[in-house]
Amino acid sequence: MKLAYWMYAGPAHIGTLRVASSFKNVHAIMHAPLGDDYFNVMRSMLERERDFTAATASIVDRHVLARGSQERVVDNILRKDKEERPDLIILTPTCTSSILQEDLQNFVYRASIISDSNVIFADVDHYQVNEIQAADKTMEQVVRYYLDKCYRQEKLNQFLTDAPSVNIIGIFTLGFHNQHDCRELRRLLRDLDIEINQIIPEGGSVKDLKNLPKAWFNLIPYREVGLMTAMYLNKEYGMPYISTAPMGAVDMAEWVRQIHKNVNTLALSLSSKRVDYEHYIDGQTRFVSQAAWFSRSIDCQNLTGKETVVFGDATHAASITKILAREMGIRVSCAGTYCKHDAEWFKEQIQCFCDEILITDDHAEVGDMIAHVEPSAIFGTQMERHIGKRLDIPCGVISAPVHIQNFSLGYRPFLGYEGANQIADLVYNSFALGMEDHLIDIFGGHDTREVITKSLSTDLGLIWNPESRLELSKIPRFVREKVKKNVEKLARQKGIETITVEVMYAAKEAFNT
């Protein structure tokens, strides 16, 4: 048993559901007790989704405990099959159902014989993998299922497209700025004259998965989710993949050069046109994107040697660490990730860019480390933002888990050249605010709270008895003065001298505050 207050990555079924609900026309059925369909709330609230989330629960209750699910799971699958006609139904186990040890695989087998939809069982172990790993695994499972099926039916079309093309793997729902990143990637690839064969899972159709091998190679923008699929496609279909995240000017150039290499290798054997992107990289880096110029500007000079702490998922934490150290000359005192399963890669990526590396999924440990380092700014998740608030250190949010304010309506990619601009803004704003705060402290501040909250009504002649004073103190601070004013107004109107709790409620009713 572990005493836990907070976690960075959710339980496995969330990962499976995120992949399932990103595909078009795929329905997930959770084998779960009442209340475990919280995923739908998150998706509807955080993503402000207009559609009903295609995930329902096959409820596990007392009867299931006593007699097993029996026909219930199969019935629920068939009902969804009839009602919504999805292409694929994914039966998703939860932590509860995985200890029941019912043969869900068998239910899936039975349902798949009768139903028109394909039915698969998400093969994830709740006690061994977390949300991120489960998402990775489920995506690979879905891709493998459809490709194997086509292979067996000998319908697989393995001919490459004429022009260079790619698949983008790993854009999905509730991902950190994924929608914006996806748009930015599209733009970059258009600039490079490369076609997009497919984007999965977001908005993709499982019916099209059979065409995945037609692309020349795969792009994996975030290594947390998509790498397994890419490795599978590499092994079975010999598709090369690029797992560098095009985040920051240097990695961006590296990413373009890798594309360049891949395109040219295949172009040679397909005797099609060869490409050269060096000119593009140079132009974009120096003149189109502002990030490189920003690094040289006087603003950024002021940031030299400032201390920071970075924490997040492996992709974002590593990239941001590299950007801060390599591109802005900021000192990263400690960089860390909660992706424990990917610790080796993470360490290798950043070991020469930071003083210390922290691999943990315990937020208290991260908090202690931040308190110990006392950096001028933090770049982390929603949790580090709150740690920063407590310690009075500004924080830029760079990675999931995040709250609704990070699902911005405006265009905010982290990838590509526009992403580099956004990151530069984020970094600069975090520090600038920190400096401003500091200056205010030195010069005695412009905090006018005292003056504003000082009641303008005269307290003369009115006595608050102890109970009413206590009651008043319970009212939230931001409305307290207003309440006080109204109560005293009523008391004066009615000629009451001592204010009691009764008078307070009478005032509430009278003024509806």
Place this chain on the structure above:
Amino acid sequence: MSVKIYETLTVECETGNYHTFCPISCVSWLYQKIEDSFFLVVGTKTCGYFLQNALGVMIFAEPRYAMAELEEGDISAQLNDYEELKRLCIRIRKDRDPSVIIWIGTCTTEIIKMDLEGMAPKLEWEIGIPIIVARANGLDYAFTQGEDTVLAAIAHRCPEPELSIRERKETLQNLLAFHSIKKKELVKYTNNPSLVLFGSLPSNVASQLNLELKRQSIKVSGWLPAQRYTDLPSLGDGVYVCGVNPFLSRTATTLIRRKKCELIEAPFPIGPDGTRAWIEKICSVLGVETQGLEEREERIWESLKDYLDLVRGKSVFFMGDNLLEVSLARFLIRCGMIIYEIGIPYMDKRYQAAELLLLQDTCKKMCVPIPRIVEKPDNSNQIRRIRELQPDLAITGMAHANPLEARGISTKWSVEFTFAQIHGFANARDLLELVTRPLRRQKNLEDLGGTTLVRKNNKFSF
């Protein structure tokens, strides 16, 4: 699927495929209510993830609750439950020093049959802090019923009153035989036996209700739960108890059967009509004549006029997830609204009897048919009915709110009713403020056009 209209009260039952919060969410308001408590949820990552997301920022205020997260070793019994819990509870005692630790059993502890009730007394004796066990799991309960299980468990710890009523009467007779100057006071005391209210309310709402009863010269001798665990009210033979929320049926049962209390079956003090009926019922049971109650209710209705104009004639559909539905529907009918359906997770007809009766009376009074009550609703069927009925307002969980809004159906998030202050006369306006907010917003955006914001070829676009 047409909608049947009933003349009498009927409760239908559907498949139970509906969305609601897990009952462990009660931790979020109970730990704030009981100031010296610590809630330990014994469950998995799934429970923790739910709590952390459902409670939003509250988690960052050094909460007095935590997960005892079960790992593979716990599930396969490689680790000793007792030793593990002991280790965690000792740490909690060291860090927070609470007056009581409340273990919340979850689905997983049910399935692996962890004997929390058996371990608690032993550990309590060993570490010297009371440990209470509440099984608030999603296998058996929905959302607010979590509070019910916790309060039912706490009720067992309430002290016995020092004097039972019978003894009190005897003492009184003895005293009356003598020529005592305290006679008058004692008469008043017996006329007003001990009354304990149960249900967790914010402290200012609780004191508002106390005051309402005080106006009728009824003294509330305590609340279950009290602000502190160490202040639990005495309960026992002859103590009258009355609920303030419709989801407390287990607590009521425990109070009657185990603590031998007298239950006052009243409608719930939600809305001015409910509050008046609640006070009247308490007064009638305790033999007190009410004073100025009718005028008071009248005045409150008067002050709600602007909101009432807004809601009159509008229709409402309750999808059902927190058991407040019947009381809210009754209030809204009295406000002049039309209710198409009352979805509800669980309907205890005995505990809610007075509320259901008031619902019937209200319908008769307002000349509207009694709405159908659907227990254990099926969300996909309900969405089909909503599409057909096009209500002016759907009161629903967050999972459905945005998709319905995108299809031009105004919604109100039902969970807000659990967290907002809705009890008593003084809060009637707050309640209507919640109900009318989507209607007012709609009015503000009326001229904007395009109320349906999903593409036509989309599934369920309606």
